[in-house]
Amino acid sequence: MIYWLGVATLVGIYLIAVMGVSILCGFTGMFSLGHAGFMAIGAYTSALLTKNFGIPIFAGIIGGMILAAIAGALLCYPTLKLRDDYFIIVTLGIGEAIKLIILNAVNLTGGARGLSDIPKGSSFISVWAIVIITFIVLRSFINSKHGRNCIALREEELAAQSVGINPIKYKMVAMVISCLLCGCAGGFLAHYMHYLQPNMFSMVKSDELIIMVILGGQGSLTGTVLAGLLLLPLPELLRFGSAEQWRMVFYGLLVVIVILFRPAGLMGMREFTFKDIKNVAKWFRSEYSKKTTRNKV
């Protein structure tokens, strides 16, 4: 039971990061392959602040969020003018560079040996409370003018400019939001694991974040969360069949299947609503009644 509570906590932590990436990649249309790097900034900042200066954990996490957001804003300001594909390459470089800096700043971060004895603090309740708050906040962001402007930039940048949307500003907004959330997830991760190591934030992690956004549907927050809930516990489930090393193969297979059969992702650009739940329930009921009548016959 405690084990599954731990898994659920971990899923929640990554969901926070995935939702952040969803705003940047799904809604604003800027793909990033380096967001694990911003998670690392949040994680190490929070860990070092709480460990060395003894400040409370929530303050440490906020510090990590702010530093990740500042780093994201500074690194990306000169690159936002680049076309999509070049932006991806830059983020890839940034993510790896952050990892390498942490790896080589041995005195501060412990380098490859890792950073241990980080204060405990991420509980199931605190993590999932943040997940829910993040979801609500992002939802109202997307439905506001500012979220709509981000979507307009994804759809057609030139047209968006021609109605008076400042592209740099809104790309920056999306970038900062995603970095804040990745920093937050990193902080929670540090206080959940009590131990950090640069390899936890490799490119594979960034890929996983992106894959969940693509699988869930670009431009659907609920879709992203759904994909996250589906994929994040997967390594733990596969562990039982000692098939853990097959995880990435499975991810890749899943992406191929989704691209073949649902090119827009699980939810496409739609949001999952209560109405959908009702419809699904109705469908189940009708299927069930069909079966029972068939059995009677």
Add this chain to the structure above:
Amino acid sequence: MDNYDVECALEICDVCKHFGGIIATDHINIMARSNTIFGIIGPNGAGKTTLFNLITGIYKPTSGDILLYGKSLVGKLPYEIACEGVARTFQNIRLFNDLTVYENLHIAYQKSITYTIFDGILKTKKCKEQEAKCAEISEQMLKSVGLWELKDQLARNLPYGLQRKLEIARALITNPKVMLLDEPAAGMNEEESEQLSGIIKDIRNNNDITIIVIDHHMDVIMDVCDEITVINFGKQLVTGSPYDIQNNSEVIDAYLGVGD
């Protein structure tokens, strides 16, 4: 038209644009008077769309100045120029394809929405009021252009003529002082282009707006424009009323070739 001086909405003063060695527009001068419809015609590759891109800030002029009610637009970014009150449509339609017709207009209504991101997240009173107003205006606009029944359709699924219409509506909802229409009648049949002429005239009559149109459909241009300028190979040939243009020998040469 009028004998006394009418205010000039958009003034293009001696604008040149060079792409390397190619001269796309060469000393163009245009004065579009307030609340008129101004036409720009010319053969393909004459530099008409380049001129629009110069006005909207996508290109920077090599020399010359562009004034909107006396205020220079040169050096401003495209979105800033849009905020100043210049709206445009594109030659190859650029709608927000994966969004609905309603959302296309909803996004374009920017000007009077001033609430901040935090207002949006906390759903403050200011945010709700402005959103309600935005929804109301989008609805009005859709009804006035006759797209209300199609509001939940994706923009990409609309037929070509309606996409054009939607693009014009999207430009119009920004409440511009000057609207630039880049080949609005392209790909339309006679009946559709006649309808379009009516729409363009209605827009001018019902709004405080100056319209500049590029098109190849002479019936549309001659029908709607108060004044026309002809451009050929980046050079301005002649400016005048539709009647003058039709009877100008230079224009006839440019379009039909010089006779022996």
